[in-house]
Amino acid sequence: MDGSSQITEPITSGGLESNNIQSHILDDNQLFLLYFIMGTYFGPDLKGERLQKSVLQRIAEGLPPYTSDHLAGTHMKTVEVERVYYYVLRKAAESVTVKLPLLYQFFEGNVPAQGQDPAANYPQFPDLFPLQLHPHSRFKNRHKIIENIVFINNPEIVYIKPEDIERFKRLTGLEDFLLDSDAARLHTSIYGAGLHNAAVQEDESNRELPSPSSSRGSQKTRRIDDILNPQDHQQHFHFVAPISSVPYSGKPMMYSYMASLPTKDDSNPMEKVGPAMIFLPSHPTKKEWTNIVAATKSGFALTGSAAMGQVGPVIGLMDIGECDDSYLFRVSLPGVKRDEREFSCEVEIDGKVLIQGVTTTGEKTVYRYSQVFEMQTQNLCPPGHFSISFQLPGPVDPQQFCGNFGTDGVLEGIVMKGRHQNDQ
Numbered sequence: 011m012d013g014s015s016q017i018t019e020p021i022t023s024g025g026l027e028s029n030n031i032q033s034h035i036l037d038d039n040q041l042f043l044l045y046f047i048m049g050t051y052f053g054p055d056l057k058g059e060r061l062q063k064s065v066l067q068r069i070a071e072g073l074p075p076y077t078s079d080h081l082a083g084t085h086m087k088t089v090e091v092e093r094v095y096y097y098v099l100r101k102a103a104e105s106v107t108v109k110l111p112l113l114y115q116f117f118e119g120n121v122p123a124q125g126q127d128p129a130a131n132y133p134q135f136p137d138l139f140p141l142q143l144h145p146h147s148r149f150k151n152r153h154k155i156i157e158n159i160v161f162i163n164n165p166e167i168v169y170i171k172p173e174d175i176e177r178f179k180r181l182t183g184l185e186d187f188l189l190d191s192d193a194a195r196l197h198t199s200i201y202g203a204g205l206h207n208a209a210v211q212e213d214e215s216n217r218e219l220p221s222p223s224s225s226r227g228s229q230k231t232r233r234i235d236d237i238l239n240p241q242d243h244q245q246h247f248h249f250v251a252p253i254s255s256v257p258y259s260g261k262p263m264m265y266s267y268m269a270s271l272p273t274k275d276d277s278n279p280m281e282k283v284g285p286a287m288i289f290l291p292s293h294p295t296k297k298e299w300t301n302i303v304a305a306t307k308s309g310f311a312l313t314g315s316a317a318m319g320q321v322g323p324v325i326g327l328m329d330i331g332e333c334d335d336s337y338l339f340r341v342s343l344p345g346v347k348r349d350e351r352e353f354s355c356e357v358e359i360d361g362k363v364l365i366q367g368v369t370t371t372g373e374k375t376v377y378r379y380s381q382v383f384e385m386q387t388q389n390l391c392p393p394g395h396f397s398i399s400f401q402l403p404g405p406v407d408p409q410q411f412c413g414n415f416g417t418d419g420v421l422e423g424i425v426m427k428g429r430h431q432n433d434q
Contacts, residue, residue, distance in 0.1 A: 051163070052159050090195045094194045161195065355413050366396070370393055
């Protein structure tokens with residue numbers, strides 16, 4: 011090796027349309043998008059290059075190979091590269107998007123080849139960014155990084171074949187190549203077993219992690235994002251045990267707890283009663299139900315499926331599922347801030363899950379634009395820091411965890427079972 015860059019030209023293989031995720035063989039559309047996105051939106055970070063050029067643009071323009079002397083000495087978090095990939099494919103079909111384990115293989119240059127002819131496959135990441143110039147490592151033993159690459163959010167495309175541009179637009183659902191730089195690098199997306207929601211990708215931990223040479227078992231946790239260091243005296247911790255929810259088939263009811271009701275006939279009719287419930291022995295008519303609700307001040311009624319859910323705290327209700335090789339959990343987090351600096355989900359090797367974040371609801375006064383609202387009720391969780399912890403049914407592999415905190419206020423996570431558990 012002379013320390014210079016040598017990039018393989020793309021050779022398009024046949025038009026395989028089937029989704030081969032389960033067999034770990036990527037089809038032509040998946041390989042095309044991997045190669046095209048990484049080659050178009052990323053390039054080498056070179057000294058003195060005012061207009062940064064992508065890898066594919068350098069190939070098209072026939073620029074000479076660069077050496078280590080030309081490199082700027084910068085680095086980018088691997089998770090940011092992952093996020094850009096999933097951001098570009100946020101509107102794409104599930105069948106063309108590569109899940110995280112195979113994306114890691116692409117970064118390592120280990121994606122299985124189609125057929126017997128290696129030349130029939132697209133170049134992989136180390137072919138675009140040679141490892142001797144763009145090594146993969148850990149920054150201060152924490153973040154996974156790739157050295158000397160740069161993200162180009164508005165790449166030049168005049169050199170790209172029209173048919174490749176149309177194919178890219180058709181597969182991604184995008185109208186142009188311009189990306190919002192901040193949105194792409196902060197984009198979060200889940201891509202786990204059978205799920206497609208291009209709204210999320212897990213982040214690297216900012217806590218100390220073992221070096222790549224350490225044993226897999228020592229990698230205890232995997233976090234979605236760093237948590238903002240809260241002041242201890244302002245924290246409110248809410249610990250929740252796993253909930254086994256059974257569908258309720260009886261009459262819908264809404265309750266909190268029974269208040270001590272006055273029993274004397276001479277009680278003050280204006281005396282207020284604390285939190286209470288009303289039990290209806292039979293289904294009321296619509297008119298009766300309307301009258302009952304109307305008799306309350308700032309009260310509310312639940313009917314249908316909303317009245318049949320698990321009764322409990324507003325934040326922290328959850329469901330846990332299991333398949334042969336992984337666990338799935340869903341946690342209700344309404345009003346929780348979706349800011350990666352203030353939200354984290356940590357999974358430990360023994361199956362313990364710890365969620366930490368900040369709630370923004372329950373204020374006494376709400377300011378919206380030029381208006382000020384004095385809240386008549388405050389039923390939602392009060393604002394402040396919170397923590398939720400629960401236990402999955404068995405040990406897991408924290409490095410195989412994907413999480414999606416959607417705009418619907420539900421955190422959904424999938425984590426692979428521990429290797430020894432899968433072997434049983």
